[in-house]
Amino acid sequence: xxxxxxxxxxxxxxxxxxxxxxxxxxxxxxxxxxxxxxxxxxxxxxxxxxxxxxxxxxxxxxxxxxxxxxxxxxxxxxxxxxxxxxxxxxxxxxxxxxxxxxxxxxxxxxxxxxxxxxxxxxxxxxxxxxxxxxxxxxxxxxxxxxxxxxxxxxxxxxxxxxxxxxxxxxxxxxxxxxxxxxxxxxxxxxxxxxxxxxxxxxxxxxxxxxxxxxxxxxxxxxxxxxxxxxxxxxxxxxxxxxxxxxxxxxxxxxxxxxxxxxxxxxxxxxxxxxxxxxxxxxxxxxxxxxxxxxxxxxxxxxxxxxxxxxxxxxxxxxxxxxxxxxxxxxxxxxxxxxxxxxxxxxxxxxxxxxxxxxxxxxxxxxxxxxx
Numbered sequence: 001x002x003x004x005x006x007x008x009x010x011x012x013x014x015x016x017x018x019x020x021x022x023x024x025x026x027x028x029x030x031x032x033x034x035x036x037x038x039x040x041x042x043x044x045x046x047x048x049x050x051x052x053x054x055x056x057x058x059x060x061x062x063x064x065x066x067x068x069x070x071x072x073x074x075x076x077x078x079x080x081x082x083x084x085x086x087x088x089x090x091x092x093x094x095x096x097x098x099x100x101x102x103x104x105x106x107x108x109x110x111x112x113x114x115x116x117x118x119x120x121x122x123x124x125x126x127x128x129x130x131x132x133x134x135x136x137x138x139x140x141x142x143x144x145x146x147x148x149x150x151x152x153x154x155x156x157x158x159x160x161x162x163x164x165x166x167x168x169x170x171x172x173x174x175x176x177x178x179x180x181x182x183x184x185x186x187x188x189x190x191x192x193x194x195x196x197x198x199x200x201x202x203x204x205x206x207x208x209x210x211x212x213x214x215x216x217x218x219x220x221x222x223x224x225x226x227x228x229x230x231x232x233x234x235x236x237x238x239x240x241x242x243x244x245x246x247x248x249x250x251x252x253x254x255x256x257x258x259x260x261x262x263x264x265x266x267x268x269x270x271x272x273x274x275x276x277x278x279x280x281x282x283x284x285x286x287x288x289x290x291x292x293x294x295x296x297x298x299x300x301x302x303x304x305x306x307x308x309x310x311x312x313x314x315x316x317x318x319x320x321x322x323x324x325x326x327x328x329x330x331x332x333x334x335x336x337x338x339x340x341x342x343x344x345x346x347x348x349x350x351x352x353x354x355x356x357x358x359x360x361x362x363x364x365x366x367x368x369x370x371x
Contacts, residue, residue: 005366006036007086008079008108010099012063014045016234016260017204018285019090019116022146022170027054029173029358035366040078040099046260057082064098072102079106086365088112089140091154093129097136104139112365113140114168115154117282142364146170149304150282166364170285171357174347176265177292179340183266191256193270196229197333200271200295202264202286203278205236210277210300212245216322217275219249221329230255233267268293269340273332276300277318277325283307292347294340296332298325309350310343 014020024047027037038057048058061074079087079102087103089096091113100111113136136143136154143159144166145151151165159165188194199218203209211232218230232242232255239257246255261267268274274290276299283304290297291310299307301315308315316328347353 004034004036005086006038006082006084007088007365008038008040008059008082008084008103010040010075010087010089010103012092013041013043014039014047014051014058016046018170018282019114020045020047021285022114022116023090024050025172025354026358026361027051027056029354031358031362035362038082038084040075064095068098072098075099075102076106079103079108084108086110086112088114088144088365091115091117091136093125094132094135094154095128097132097139100139101135110142110365111140112142112144113154115143115145115150115282117150117153117280142166144168144364146283147304147306149306153282166360168360168364169352169357170283170288171352171354172285172289172292172347173354174292174344174352177268177289178265178344179294180265180269183263184269187263187266187270191229191231191258191270193229193231196227197225198229198231198271199273199275199329200231200233200267201275202233202267202289203276204234205239205242207238208279208281209234209236210279210318211238211242213277213318213322213325214275215242215245215249215251215255217277217325217329218255219251220323220326222251222254224326224330225333228254231258231267231271232256233258233261233264235260264289265293268295271295273298273329275325275329276303277316278303279318281307287313288347288352292344292352294338294343296335298328298332309352310346312343 009023040059042063059078062070064071085108087108089099104111137156143155151160155165201214205211222228246252268290274295274297276287278300281303287297287307291312297313300318316325
């Protein structure tokens with residue numbers, strides 16, 4: 001009988017962020033008769049119970065920010081004691097590669113890095129990324145990214161040009177995100193949105209997602225549509241700051257803070273347009289999910305064009321004003337409505353069905369020379 005191969009995934013915490021959601025989509029569809037995924041994290045997360053139910057293990061180590069030497073030693077010991085040969089690190093910046101180095105010292109030979117973004121948060125993290133830029137170029141034995149922009153950010157343009165990077169789509173099970181009329185009504189009933197025009201956003205409340213600009217755009221849109229409502233899904237360090245900004249603008253009766261939710265399909269189904277003006281992204285899961293749900297998307301041109309896998313995506317510059325963005329939303333709201341359920345098939349045809357990506361993932365990770 002073939003011995004099961006186990007992959008240790010090193011991430012900060014298994015919460016509902018884009019990189020973590022990608023791993024969970026892979027995990028749910030993995031051939032678990034042959035492969036298993038375990039997780040090395042800094043604390044408890046949203047997906048922990050599901051991971052354990054599927055047979056995965058969770059190891060908690062101290063964050064590098066508190067004691068990098070303890071973290072390095074803990075990862076090395078976990079890899080050594082459990083004889084992990086396959087280890088993946090989801091990249092935040094170049095210094096994250098230290099975790100793969102720890103895994104190598106613990107005996108792992110298959111060292112995988114996945115670039116999940118095209119920039120990083122804060123001046124200090126940007127400094128660290130530039131200082132240790134060489135590490136993700138020489139330590140990983142397998143390099144993965146969701147887009148060309150994310151690949152270049154972590155691994156360099158030369159590696160992309162020489163086809164040294166495996167581009168793996170931020171795929172999904174399309175049936176889980178296809179438009180649902182029932183889900184639409186359920187969310188609209190919950191938040192009293194029956195006759196409203198709903199602008200939506202799903203994302204962590206941090207600098208990257210640009211929530212202040214979202215509020216500015218929405219304020220201008222409200223001046224043109226008194227039935228407008230803003231549905232914000234997520235949590236994060238800036239949420240109280242954004243709530244105060246909403247109160248200061250006196251639009252708190254029009255903005256809904258829904259928190260972290262698992263019914264993403266229903267939430268997307270209840271939205272009329274998806275607003276996503278991030279300062280940077282790798283290839284955002286939520287924009288792919290929104291398109292699968294047939295939802296028109298207005299997104300920043302800082303985001304890779306590869307995310308536009310259907311005709312639903314419109315790009316706009318962050319150099320333009322909130323009023324200009326609101327005018328574009330008005331234009332989009334007045335355009336002819338399309339059959340939303342039909343777009344799930346377009347996503348499949350573009351190669352974003354999860355089963356296809358999982359097979360690629362299994363081949364890239366487990367079927368290589370370091371056996």
